Amino acid sequence: xxxxxxxxxxxxxxxxxxxxxxxPALAQSPDAEWQAFDSxxxxxxxxANTWQVGWTTFYAGSLALNAxxxxxxxxxxxxxxxxxxxxxxxxxxxxxxxxxQPHPAALGEFEAGEPGDIEGARALLESVAEEExxxxxxxxxxxxxxxxxxAGLLIAVGDGRERDGAINFxxxxxxxxxxxxxxxxxxxxxxxRFQPVRVSLGDLQLEGEYALLVAPNxxxxxxxx
Numbered sequence: 001x002x003x004x005x006x007x008x009x010x011x012x013x014x015x016x017x018x019x020x021x022x023x024p025a026l027a028q029s030p031d032a033e034w035q036a037f038d039s040x041x042x043x044x045x046x047x048a049n050t051w052q053v054g055w056t057t058f059y060a061g062s063l064a065l066n067a068x069x070x071x072x073x074x075x076x077x078x079x080x081x082x083x084x085x086x087x088x089x090x091x092x093x094x095x096x097x098x099x100x101q102p103h104p105a106a107l108g109e110f111e112a113g114e115p116g117d118i119e120g121a122r123a124l125l126e127s128v129a130e131e132e133x134x135x136x137x138x139x140x141x142x143x144x145x146x147x148x149x150x151a152g153l154l155i156a157v158g159d160g161r162e163r164d165g166a167i168n169f170x171x172x173x174x175x176x177x178x179x180x181x182x183x184x185x186x187x188x189x190x191x192x193r194f195q196p197v198r199v200s201l202g203d204l205q206l207e208g209e210y211a212l213l214v215a216p217n218x219x220x221x222x223x224x225x
Contacts, residue, residue, distance in 0.1 A: 044187055077161065087151070106187075126191060128187040
């Protein structure tokens with residue numbers, strides 16, 4: 001069950017007073033929650049498809065450019081760096097095809113499920129949010145760290161150019177971080193609206209979740225228990 005507590009109208013000075021006063025509660029229908037899950041998965045799927053196309057195009061272009069420079073560049077150092085870049089770009093491009101975002105498949109599962117199954121939809125969203133967190137975890141960075149470290153060492157130690165090796169490593173890690181940070185996070189955002197809360201009214205104890213809702217000229221809290 002969900003409740004929405006309206007807190008604030010236009011005057012900013014009323015904010016503290018509004019937070020302290022008991023205010024009426026308005027019911028939030030299960031349909032609204034269902035629509036929120038639907039919207040989060042649909043937005044996540046669109047974001048995932050855009051992200052997939054964008055980064056696949058970027059790595060494919062990088063692979064083509066490095067392959068050309070590996071044989072056609074006039075400078076010997078540029079040819080060496082390009083050969084290293086071919087390997088890095090090929091690995092990154094392969095990863096784009098082998099490790100796809102979960103949102104499009106989750107949206108298909110959501111649309112094929114039983115309409116109005118709030119618990120099932122919430123469980124699906126939680127699984128997608130968990131995958132979003134995994135893709136931004138320290139473990140998700142270990143692969144790019146290993147590849148960029150090896151590339152940097154090949155240039156710095158294997159070719160005797162320490163500065164160029166450091167630049168190659170730093171540039172590769174920056175691109176990898178941008179790739180991670182631009183991934184969809186709609187499921188996490190939808191679930192993070194709600195935080196655990198416990199309310200005691202005499203002998204009655206209620207456990208549930210709350211979320212701050214911010215809109216133009218209004219601040220509120222949604223309670224779910």
